[in-house]
Amino acid sequence: MAGERLGFEIDDALEASLVTPRAGVPSLIEAFRQTGAAAIIDNWVKVKTRKRGLSSSQMVESLLALWAAGGECCEDLDRLRQDAALAALLGYELPAAQTARDFLTGFHEDDLPLLHEGKSTVPSESAPLLGLAAANRELILDLQCRKPVRSATLDIDATVIASSKRSAKHTFEGERGYQPVLALWAEQDVIVADEFRDGNVPAGCGNARMIEKAVAALPGTFDKIYVRGDSALYEHEAMTFMDERAIAYAISADMSAPLKQAILALPNDHWKPADVDAGRVREWAEVNYLPDDGVYKKDHVTPRRYLAIRVRPAQGDLLGSEEGVRHFCIVTNRSDPKGGSGLDIISWHRGKAGTIEHAHDVLMNELAGWALPSQKFGANAAWLRLNALLYNLLSAFKRVGLPEDLREARPKRLRFLVFNSVGKVVRHARQTLLRFATDLARTLADAPRVIFNLPRPHLAGFYARILNALEAIERGTYRNCREKSKQGVPRTVAKVLKALLNLALQYGEVRPSLLGIARLACACKQTVVNCLKLLSLYGFVIVHRRIKRIRTALGFKVVQDTNAYTIQEPQGLGAMALRVFRQASESKKWPPSSEDFHPNKGAGQNPAPTEVPDGVYPSLYEPWSTV
Numbered sequence: 229m230a231g232e233r234l235g236f237e238i239d240d241a242l243e244a245s246l247v248t249p250r251a252g253v254p255s256l257i258e259a260f261r262q263t264g265a266a267a268i269i270d271n272w273v274k275v276k277t278r279k280r281g282l283s284s285s286q287m288v289e290s291l292l293a294l295w296a297a298g299g300e301c302c303e304d305l306d307r308l309r310q311d312a313a314l315a316a317l318l319g320y321e322l323p324a325a326q327t328a329r330d331f332l333t334g335f336h337e338d339d340l341p342l343l344h345e346g347k348s349t350v351p352s353e354s355a356p357l358l359g360l361a362a363a364n365r366e367l368i369l370d371l372q373c374r375k376p377v378r379s380a381t382l383d384i385d386a387t388v389i390a391s392s393k394r395s396a397k398h399t400f401e402g403e404r405g406y407q408p409v410l411a412l413w414a415e416q417d418v419i420v421a422d423e424f425r426d427g428n429v430p431a432g433c434g435n436a437r438m439i440e441k442a443v444a445a446l447p448g449t450f451d452k453i454y455v456r457g458d459s460a461l462y463e464h465e466a467m468t469f470m471d472e473r474a475i476a477y478a479i480s481a482d483m484s485a486p487l488k489q490a491i492l493a494l495p496n497d498h499w500k501p502a503d504v505d506a507g508r509v510r511e512w513a514e515v516n517y518l519p520d521d522g523v524y525k526k527d528h529v530t531p532r533r534y535l536a537i538r539v540r541p542a543q544g545d546l547l548g549s550e551e552g553v554r555h556f557c558i559v560t561n562r563s564d565p566k567g568g569s570g571l572d573i574i575s576w577h578r579g580k581a582g583t584i585e586h587a588h589d590v591l592m593n594e595l596a597g598w599a600l601p602s603q604k605f606g607a608n609a610a611w612l613r614l615n616a617l618l619y620n621l622l623s624a625f626k627r628v629g630l631p632e633d634l635r636e637a638r639p640k641r642l643r644f645l646v647f648n649s650v651g652k653v654v655r656h657a658r659q660t661l662l663r664f665a666t667d668l669a670r671t672l673a674d675a676p677r678v679i680f681n682l683p684r685p686h687l688a689g690f691y692a693r694i695l696n697a698l699e700a701i702e703r704g705t706y707r708n709c710r711e712k713s714k715q716g717v718p719r720t721v722a723k724v725l726k727a728l729l730n731l732a733l734q735y736g737e738v739r740p741s742l743l744g745i746a747r748l749a750c751a752c753k754q755t756v757v758n759c760l761k762l763l764s765l766y767g768f769v770i771v772h773r774r775i776k777r778i779r780t781a782l783g784f785k786v787v788q789d790t791n792a793y794t795i796q797e798p799q800g801l802g803a804m805a806l807r808v809f810r811q812a813s814e815s816k817k818w819p820p821s822s823e824d825f826h827p828n829k830g831a832g833q834n835p836a837p838t839e840v841p842d843g844v845y846p847s848l849y850e851p852w853s854t855v
Contacts, residue, residue: 329607414583455476649665724745
């Protein structure tokens with residue numbers, strides 16, 4: 229029995245107004261421009277022979293917009309370029325499919341120097357490909373500036389891209405394809421380095437070069453750098469490279485015959501329990517093993533440890549045979565964590581399955597990494613690198629601009645909530661307005677625009693210079709006012725300023741209520757008002773009065789909303805006071821013009837410089853619970 233039809237009919241007329249089903253995509257492209265990556269591409273990527281038409285950055289933006297909206301191959305551009313509203317928002321008409329193919333072909337060059345020779349070769353990268361790598365580094369630098377972390381864990385792994393192209397080589401799985409290698413920065417969830425390779429290139433080839441490239445792509449300095457990898461990374465050249473540079477690592481070891489014999493020789497009481505899962509018992513033990521290749525010595529500066537894992541049936545074997553028992557092993561130069569054991573290192577090494585494997589899955593199944601467009605090796609390498617660039621852009625977009633609960637959202641989730649939202653382009657009062665159909669989509673698309681539009685904060689300069697300037701003015705006014713029995717700049721002002729800096733550091737925008745500032749600064753509301761007046765007087769803070777119209781039963785009413793604040797280095801009176809008080813500084817160890825923030829030095833102490841203001845909370849609501 230047939231069901232009932234829905235109560236509508238399809239109109240023969242087409243909608244003439246500028247309506248787009250991809251209203252959230254322009255916010256992502258704007259974030260890409262704000263990171264500085266688009267400018268790097270225009271300066272570095274020179275593949276066009278004529279100046280007319282779209283620039284290199286606009287071609288890249290078109291491909292990023294295509295993949296963000298759910299497209300996969302170049303042919304999908306012909307459908308996407310029919311979206312006139314999207315073209316109006318981006319500021320240019322999207323290219324045709326053949327134009328995009330010609331652009332990608334420009335990344336290919338013949339007879340390039342070889343990084344690896346033999347039956348399988350790895351060519352060096354062309355100048356345009358190096359330009360894309362520079363743009364990727366700029367994007368990662370922008371993310372690190374806005375959301376800094378102090379450690380870097382690099383997960384390195386190769387994946388197979390099956391392809392039926394004539395130029396593809398046979399992989400170890402027996403099918404034709406390519407086998408690129410990726411290096412993922414786990415803390416920031418960004419791909420810092422990639423190397424496109426033919427399918428017949430072994431995964432264990434050139435790992436030291438890959439590690440060196442990944443470490444060089446990290447922005448700034450870190451407390452510690454770690455590397456995790458599978459058995460393809462188990463080569464002495466790579467491990468020696470990391471040992472010499474004090475890089476901690478954990479790598480799956482090849483189960484050679486001597487290593488297998490050393491593991492089987494371990495007594496049963498040497499094995500320690502790890503966990504029980506699905507009828508299997510996992511145990512671990514440390515193996516006293518030294519490779520007999522003559523490369524590694526026992527008196528090495530960073531001794532290597534071999535940690536073995538044994539997986540056996542939970543019921544055991546009544547006959548005592550080893551059937552069904554499997555052994556694995558990892559090699560590491562890390563010591564046991566404080567209060568921990570080798571099992572913690574094994575668990576940490578297994579954590580790479582949720583990072584680099586996740587990146588491979590997203591690139592191949594949710595983006596367009598699998599849909600290689602050309603027979604040209606360089607064009608396919610550019611295609612993969614642009615997909616990695618989009619992966620990093622999505623990570624920065626989530627971490628910087630979206631709420632915390634969307635930090636782990638996959639691309640298909642972002643398409644559903646943000647990118648593939650319906651919007652209408654309206655031109656009013658010489659302005660182009662984008663009107664969303666839902667409030668949630670409007671909020672999620674607008675928040676990243678505000679945050680990415682803010683100036684990029686420096687890792688250890690911007691906030692420190694502001695606090696150093698306030699400290700110099702505070703010392704100077706205290707010294708001069710003390711002689712006249714008057715009060716200078718009170719110390720509560722520094723607490724209020726740190727509260728505002730905390731909000732700017734965590735959320736990129738500052739528009740709290742006076743009560744919220746009071747709770748963060750541990751002061752009363754009237755004290756906050758007085759401190760904000762002083763900060764405005766000395767030019768540290770610009771207060772933006774915000775009013776709004778609300779509908780009441782008696783009509784519209786104008787009410788005061790929470791103010792917004794711009795934090796800057798001292799201007800006007802504050803700049804004059806800073807120049808005066810810096811000339812007569814009481815500090816003998818650190819000059820007031822230093823960009824490092826130094827807290828008050830107690831007797832017998834030698835505090836280290838701080839890169840961000842003290843009192844920065846992981847969450848805005850954390851200090852509220854203690855009040």
